[in-house]
Amino acid sequence: MKVAIIGAGMAGIGTMRYYIDHVEVPFELYIYDTKRDAGVGYPFGPDDKALLLNQRLRKMTLAPWDDKEEYIKYLERKRPESLEKEFISRAEFGEYTNDVFNQYIEDPRVTFIPEIVSDITVDGDSFTLHIEDRQEVFDVVHLCIGQLPQTDFYDLKGTDAFISTPFPINAYKDQLLRSDSVGIIGSSLTAIDIMMFLYTNQYNGKILAASRSGVLPFIRGSEADITITKDSWMQEQETPSISHFMEAIEDELNALGIDFNLVYELNDMSVEESLKWQLQNIETMGKIETVVTTLTVTLRKLWNQYPQHDREYFMKELKSLIMQLEGPFPMETAEKLVEMIEKNQLLFVSHLSDIEYRDTFILRDDKSTYNTELLVNATGPNMNGEHLADTNNASGLVKQLIDRRIFTRDELGGILVTYPEFSVISQAHGVLSRMKLYGNLISSTHVINSGVNLILSQIPQTIDTMLESIKNKK
Ligand SMILES: Cc1cc2nc3c(=O)[nH]c(=O)nc-3n(C[C@H](O)[C@H](O)[C@H](O)COP(=O)(O)OP(=O)(O)OC[C@H]3O[C@@H](n4cnc5c(N)ncnc54)[C@H](O)[C@@H]3O)c2cc1C
CATH class of the missing domain: 3.50.50.60 (FAD/NAD(P)-binding domain)
Structure with a gap:
């Protein structure tokens, strides 16, 4: 089996190592990215130390399925002084991801190609990758291409300043x-x-x-040890609805003596007032964030069962608020x-x-x-490929794949994939069960997947189910 991984950032490294550590069928694996970005992706390359991880360093790992403490062990060996900090710079985290990348490409089944894939064509069960003036044929493609550039909302592209x-x-x-x-x-x-x-x-x-x-975004509160019970209640409801998610949050917080309206009140204050209030109530913030983050895990599981009008409502009215709590800062x-x-x-x-x-x-x-x-x-990644403020390694390929009707735009933003297999849904070819897409571009299906751990969490399942179905087909 010939496997291509396009993109050697977080999802690409995770996919590569899952093959090497867990896949038993014989494979040859080719991983593509530029020399500069391979091993670190967009956010974790060498840069100013002021740019911090938004997660506590103890929560970060590139192998959430094998060893949640891998990064801590790495730091114990390489930089024990960093363990005294709660948050470290993204560039420091990138040193670890780059070391993991370099270690895994040593495997004889892996070839790292330091080039950009500009196009893909589909022919039955095989995929032809276009790289510069060459073409390579594969049985399986994992698109780990990260995010599109930001949007040019105000037509400023080309202005020097x-x-x-x-x-x-x-x-x-x-x-x-x-x-x-x-x-x-x-x-x-x-x-x-x-x-x-x-x-x-x-x-x-x-x-x-x-x-x-x-x-x-809100401030990351102190870690809260809370037992959540409403997640199973959400799953037991006969007709899934986003209103259950909001109700569950409100009930869990009420039980802790916190009114969820507080977050709306904070958003109505000036930034200064809001920050000062949060700094003085860091435990309350921690409780709210823990409740929301835990229940969002269930939201994510149920997401694809919710009616479309509910999903649209969530994207328009609630997503930003939940993101404020899901992606807080130190x-x-x-x-x-x-x-x-x-x-x-x-x-x-x-x-x-x-x-x-x-x-x-x-x-x-x-x-x-x-x-x-x-x-x-600093408007965040573009989700539909239109009105881009810039180009990046992904933008040309995404444009081509949309044009070839391999990628289908999701009306909620991003690209359509099946859940939980993350197979690309193509208008021209149907469901492409051997072409997987991960990361920000599928965040309307794998909803609010805004962190390394979350993006990586689904990789084992997508690979295992795909290999199982290939085996059954034979
Ligand atoms: C500024 C910023 C800060 C962040 N901070 C955190 C944080 O602190 N903690 C956290 O958990 N998450 C953070 N995130 C979220 C982060 O995006 C993800 O956690 C993670 O980097 C996404 O992994 P990825 O593999 O999808 O994308 P990336 O890691 O960006 O990797 C995508 C790779 O694909 C390559 N690529 C794209 N197109 C092609 C092509 N056509 N051919 C070859 N290669 C290609 C790119 O060059 C890139 O290296 C941050 C995101 C941003 C933007």
Whole structure:
């Protein structure tokens, strides 16, 4: 069996090592990526140390199915001093993932091809990969291509002072630190990364953080040891509905003496007030996050049974709020943000309605206009392949596969796959059970899969069921 893995970031490394450690049928495995990105993917390459993991380091691993403590053991051997920290830099985590990658490509069944796959054609049960001017035929393809670039919401592509993709941030260090004012559009973890980079590098200019919602992810609260019971109640309901998910959250929190409306109230406060409240109530935040994260595991399982109108409602009205709680950021970061707000260096603008460039960027909300010299795009990954602010290794391939009707756009965002097999659903070829897609592009099926552990968690099951069906077919 000839297997291709396209992309050697987190999902690609996880897939490769699952084959090597667990698959017994004979295989030859080819893994594709650029030399620069292989082993680290988009977020974990060498970069400024201010960019932190958003998970506690003790929770990170590249082998969630085998050894949840693999990373801790790695640090004990290589960098014991890092174990004293709760959160470490993403680049440090990348050293571990890169070491794992280098170790596994030594296996004689593996060939690493340091090139980009630009197109794929399907012919019956086989797949032809197009690489530069060559073509290679495979029996199985795992698309581990990460995320698309961000969106160009305000038609700013091509403007010199617009940073459309801010990583590696060190590439923009001089430009950022030299400018008098930096605008950041978006309120995601990427936006916080930029703020922390500026803080750590003692930037003195003004920072304007502008977005439509004007809210940040929540602060990661202290770890809470809570027994959740409503997850089985959610699964027992005869007619699955998102309302059960919300009801379960509210009930679990009520039992802990917490009203879930609190999170809406926090979002109505100014960023400064909200951060200060959270910093003083870090245990409450930990409880809310634990309840939501635990029940989201059940939501994820039931997701594909919910009616479409429910799923649309969730995507439009609830997803951002759940993401605020699912992807929180460290307390130390919040303290630094408060410090910057208090010295009037950092200003948050909500209801951002328009941006134009006339020698400086002019940002408008419903009341005022603001100017910044430089503007950083931190709006998060594009989900439909349209109006991209940039290109990346995935964007050309995704465009081709949509054009070939191998990829079908999911109307909730991203690309359609089956659940839980993650087989690509093609309009031209039907369900492609030997073509798997992982990661951000399937986050409307594998809902809120925004972390290494979650993305990797499904890999064993997708490979095992595929191999089982190939065996049965024979
Ligand atoms: C800025 C940022 C910070 C994050 N921080 C965290 C965190 O702290 N903790 C956490 O758990 N998660 C974090 N995440 C989520 C993170 O995206 C995932 O956890 C993880 O990196 C996704 O793995 P992946 O394999 O899908 O994508 P990646 O790890 O990005 O890997 C995709 C790879 O595919 C390659 N590729 C794409 N197209 C092609 C092609 N055509 N041919 C060959 N190769 C190709 C790319 O070059 C890339 O190396 C963060 C995400 C971002 C964007």
